[in-house]
Amino acid sequence: MNNMPEPRRGRDDQQDRRDQGNIVSTISHFVDDNLTFVRTTRFRAASEIPARFIERNVSLRGRVRSVSDRGVEVEHVPVYLPVLSPLLSKVKGVDSSSILVHLAGVELTPEGRVWLQENLAPAQTVWLKLISREDDMLHCLVRRSQGSVWGRCVNEELLWLGLARTTPVVGVRTDSRIYWHLHKRLHRAEVKAERKGRGLWQRDSTWERVSRAILDSSVIRMMRRIFQKTG
Structure with a gap:
């Protein structure tokens, strides 16, 4: 009895498990190595965005919903590939939820919030460079889209106009390269505003x-x- 061949069904089950494992492994490697492909998925909440996207500071396209005291409410708009978009679209008829976005490294003044409301109009297209995630909020560098050209970074523009102050970047290690790159970049804009006496740095006559x-x-x-x- 011990020399009888293994039942065919048992061998088939083992092969199925191996095949499933190979498929999962292949998909995982594909996701890691092809961020552009996964970027066509629509995200409805900050928690849905893969950690690898944030680690690699991927840029996502969005549409402004509103500007509030909490931040900018943005609807994620995937960058669809014409050939693949029918295959990658999620269920139709489901409205996208907005994602709360905070301008990374920036603390707005009241005047800065007014400026933001006037310059980030509803339905305006923006690009979000992912920096970190905090609960249901994303910390990003935000750029306004001006046709085929990317506009100036809103974070820097607010500092350059003296409508905001620099603040530590939340969720990023202070000894990391990205932290010091952002700190230097934003601090440079703030210093220019201070030297020119703009906004909160305005000097009396x-x-x-x-x-x-x-x-x-x-x-x-x-x-x-x-x-x-x-x-």
Whole structure:
């Protein structure tokens, strides 16, 4: 009995398991090595984006939904390949949810938030360079799309106009190359605004400085106290 050949069904089951393992392995390698292919998938939440995309700082295309105190609400719009798009599309008729995007390394002033609302209009196309993920939020470098040309980085533009301050990049190791690259890039824009006296770095005129110095002087303070006592 021990010398009888293995039942055919058992051999087939083992072969099926090996085939399934090979398929999973092949798909995994394909996903890792072909980010452009996977980029055609529509993401409806920050949690759906593969960690490898963020590690490689992949750029995704999106459409602005709104700008709020929390950040920019963006709908992900895949870069479809004409031949493959029918095969890669998800179920039709399902509305895409928006993804909350924070401008990486930037803290907006109230004026900066107003500027953002005026310059990132609903339905406008933007490109999101993935930097990190924090719960349901993505930290990104955001670029406005101007036809076939990429516009200026919104993060840098806000700093350059003096409408924001630099802040540590969330979710990125401080000893990493990308952290220092971003820090240098954003800090350069902030320094230019400070040197030019733009926005929050705006300097008072000579007359304003002199007037404030006079009003703050000890003589003026003494005269105010005298008038208050005699009033």
